[in-house]
Amino acid sequence: MIMDMYKDTKHDEAFAPVVKHTTIRVVLSLAVSKKMPIEHLDVNTALLHGEIEKKLYMQQPPGFTDPKKKDLVCKLQKGLYG
DSSP states (O other): OEEOSOOOOOGGGOOOOOOOHHHHHHHHHHHHHTTOOOOOOOOTTGGGGOBOSSOOEEEOOTTTOOGGGTTOEEEOOBOOOO
8 A cells, every 4th residue: 555645535444542522421420420530641642553454655755755765665664643
């Protein structure tokens, strides 16, 4: 697969491990009603640790290209954010 800034048409293959706001509200309501302690954490780079199941290549980003090796591509080993 080659990344070239085209819109992805395979929407059924995408997955984002994100909780819906409704689910959070229900869990918090149950915790409060049962007088359970509530804690939280934030994993800022969780999306960057995802494994890639296929071989995935992308063009070198602007400013990263070696003038002597313009035709080289980057092989992604982890997921990208953004």
